Amino acid sequence: MQTPALSAVHLSEWQKNYFAITSDTCTPGQKADGYRAQILCIQYAWANSEISQVCATNLFKKYAEKYSAIIDSDNVETGVNNYAEDILPLARCQQNDNDKWQSSLTSSNVFELKSVQEMMQAGKKFQSSLMAPADAFVVVDKEVSACVTPCLPKLSVCSNAIETDLGASLSKCKSQGPDILQSPPSLNCLQNSVPSVTKTTDIFPSSSTSSNILPNTGVCATPLFGNNKAASSSSVTPQSHFGIGQNLPFSNQSSLLAGSGNPGKRKMFYTSSDESCSMNSSLAFYKTPINTEARNFVGNGNGGEESNVTGFKTAKEQLWVDQQKKYHNQPQRTPISCGGTKKSLGAGRSRGPFGKFVPPVPRQDGHENGGPHYKPHGAGPTESSCPVDERLKNIEPKMIDLIMHEIMDHGPPVNWDDIAGVDFAKATIKEIVVWPMLRPDIFTGLRGPPKGILLFGPPGTGKTLIGKCIACQSGATFFSISASSLTSKWVGEGEKMVRALFAVARCQQPAVIFIDEIDSLLSQRGDGEHESSRRIKTEFLVQLDGATTSSEDRILVVGATNRPQEIDEAARRRLVKRLYIPLPEASARKQIVTRLMSKEHCSLREEEIELIVKKSDGFSGADMTQLCREASLGPIRSLQSTDIATITPEQVRPISFLDFDNAFRSVRPSVSSKDLELYENWNQTFGSGR
Numbered sequence: 001m002q003t004p005a006l007s008a009v010h011l012s013e014w015q016k017n018y019f020a021i022t023s024d025t026c027t028p029g030q031k032a033d034g035y036r037a038q039i040l041c042i043q044y045a046w047a048n049s050e051i052s053q054v055c056a057t058n059l060f061k062k063y064a065e066k067y068s069a070i071i072d073s074d075n076v077e078t079g080v081n082n083y084a085e086d087i088l089p090l091a092r093c094q095q096n097d098n099d100k101w102q103s104s105l106t107s108s109n110v111f112e113l114k115s116v117q118e119m120m121q122a123g124k125k126f127q128s129s130l131m132a133p134a135d136a137f138v139v140v141d142k143e144v145s146a147c148v149t150p151c152l153p154k155l156s157v158c159s160n161a162i163e164t165d166l167g168a169s170l171s172k173c174k175s176q177g178p179d180i181l182q183s184p185p186s187l188n189c190l191q192n193s194v195p196s197v198t199k200t201t202d203i204f205p206s207s208s209t210s211s212n213i214l215p216n217t218g219v220c221a222t223p224l225f226g227n228n229k230a231a232s233s234s235s236v237t238p239q240s241h242f243g244i245g246q247n248l249p250f251s252n253q254s255s256l257l258a259g260s261g262n263p264g265k266r267k268m269f270y271t272s273s274d275e276s277c278s279m280n281s282s283l284a285f286y287k288t289p290i291n292t293e294a295r296n297f298v299g300n301g302n303g304g305e306e307s308n309v310t311g312f313k314t315a316k317e318q319l320w321v322d323q324q325k326k327y328h329n330q331p332q333r334t335p336i337s338c339g340g341t342k343k344s345l346g347a348g349r350s351r352g353p354f355g356k357f358v359p360p361v362p363r364q365d366g367h368e369n370g371g372p373h374y375k376p377h378g379a380g381p382t383e384s385s386c387p388v389d390e391r392l393k394n395i396e397p398k399m400i401d402l403i404m405h406e407i408m409d410h411g412p413p414v415n416w417d418d419i420a421g422v423d424f425a426k427a428t429i430k431e432i433v434v435w436p437m438l439r440p441d442i443f444t445g446l447r448g449p450p451k452g453i454l455l456f457g458p459p460g461t462g463k464t465l466i467g468k469c470i471a472c473q474s475g476a477t478f479f480s481i482s483a484s485s486l487t488s489k490w491v492g493e494g495e496k497m498v499r500a501l502f503a504v505a506r507c508q509q510p511a512v513i514f515i516d517e518i519d520s521l522l523s524q525r526g527d528g529e530h531e532s533s534r535r536i537k538t539e540f541l542v543q544l545d546g547a548t549t550s551s552e553d554r555i556l557v558v559g560a561t562n563r564p565q566e567i568d569e570a571a572r573r574r575l576v577k578r579l580y581i582p583l584p585e586a587s588a589r590k591q592i593v594t595r596l597m598s599k600e601h602c603s604l605r606e607e608e609i610e611l612i613v614k615k616s617d618g619f620s621g622a623d624m625t626q627l628c629r630e631a632s633l634g635p636i637r638s639l640q641s642t643d644i645a646t647i648t649p650e651q652v653r654p655i656s657f658l659d660f661d662n663a664f665r666s667v668r669p670s671v672s673s674k675d676l677e678l679y680e681n682w683n684q685t686f687g688s689g690r
């Protein structure tokens, strides 16, 4: 585990911690401390460039996993069995890229936790000085601060409880802090909306008054955005409201943490994590109107739980709770909140006491949400799941979930260069689709993009690749669905699915909806046509027409088919550009082979490649890929089976022409010349080619 570059200081600390956590006599708590110290060590080493980011990431992951195994374990022998006070700030601000870490805590057992009971007990006795370090803080709005500030010491006492204990804490405050009770509006506000409360003990001396506390600490009254200067309570915007710890700017966060164990290290740890996540979390709060109900639906997503604690539920909360019950088996998704209320932005990173542990692991790809074209406002998992967009109001949540999971494509980006040949189709698509999607302000009126295009041609010629590329290059969200799954997979629900698909796409626009085998959805009407297929088709045409959409919608439907002749003429008319995607020509086949072989250990000479290209006349792009795959197995096949177990990758011989020669024996063209004739004819009649 030791990295040669580690300095002597870190090394000794590292060793100390290492022995602590490998010792048999350590308590789980000590082990957790040991692991956490290791994490901090890694943090130091990384920050001082003593280890690389990759190394730090791996080490983080390893220790964070072990740490979480202890703190999340409900095994009293091996687990700390509580959210050790410091873990919440540690967990916040970190990205969640490990779904399997499921917390063992539930709303029913959290109150049984020893630490929770201790804290409640301590709160009762007003022994604020004995409290453990802070998890969260309160940003007080002007109105609230006016009435809360005088009783800050009391607020700090009751707020020592962990987040979920708010109700209990408040009721204790009621009995112990008459000052707070004397301010009914603020108290109501607290009860209804505070997702978590600061333990202010370390920050506010209990004897302090508001006038000398707030400016000194710069915590309670400091706006989260814009002006980070320490502010007095009077400078707090009326828009300010309660926020959770990670919403602090880092300067404030470190001051908040100053009273806890390792201030320097901790600060380092936080500041090196993704700053934007903190900002996003803050943004989520600040974008939310000051509405106590609404706040229960955002933030850490535990609004329902918190309200349960207080006992009283508004109708909206009740609805939320009911929805949670109804769909509690389904993973919670982001509310698709295009309409300006991006309530969940960044919320996925925080976790409440019932959420999953979020490892402090920086993402290696550098992208917060999964890739350059990822839509942060819709595609990432978060902890709140109330569909808030008007356009989704009649759509079943399970359909939205299906679309987000199965139909929205999160695959790697595709470039035009990845698609060999088809130059005419590529040029046309760039002109009529990609540019208008990129510059809707220029491509207006007659220059406006079509709503639907059709890619037709033999199988395996890159139609799907083109669809993906359109989405990537125009920065659109890509939805990919096979029409046959609409008619068969969701029997009886296909029509709803079509509606849901367009609704979600509207929320995620610009969007490209790629429909493979569109002929099976839009086939010509016949006597034997099934009622449900007819309904799906009608719904699809309605959606395609934009009858229920505004003309500003930037949704493009890309249909792909190998049987263009079967498409209903009404549908054909709507797919205004019909582009033939033919078999790859020699130059395109060469490009495919060269590209694929460039990634392999290969000894092909130029003239051998030319020979392969010649021999592969009539192959589709998919056939060419298959040929290369088959050839690449040649060197392995030439090994003795015993060698497989011992041989190193470097010892595998390069792929040679002989392997291709053998591959040609088993890989044949998948398209017949008769079929090709059919495509050519249809292209002559209906195609948009020259």
Ligand SMILES: Nc1ncnc2c1ncn2[C@@H]1O[C@H](COP(=O)(O)OP(=O)(O)OP(=O)(O)O)[C@@H](O)[C@H]1O
Binding pocket: 418, 419, 420, 421, 422, 458, 459, 460, 461, 462, 463, 464, 465, 466, 516, 560, 561, 562, 584, 588, 592, 620, 621, 622, 623, 625
């Ligand atoms: N023009 C091409 N350039 C590079 N690779 C290609 C091309 N055409 C096909 N391929 C390869 O074949 C695979 C299948 O292609 P794709 O799924 O895009 O074909 P398709 O036309 O949509 O097929 P189908 O009509 O059967 O759905 C691709 O993943 C790619 O590896």
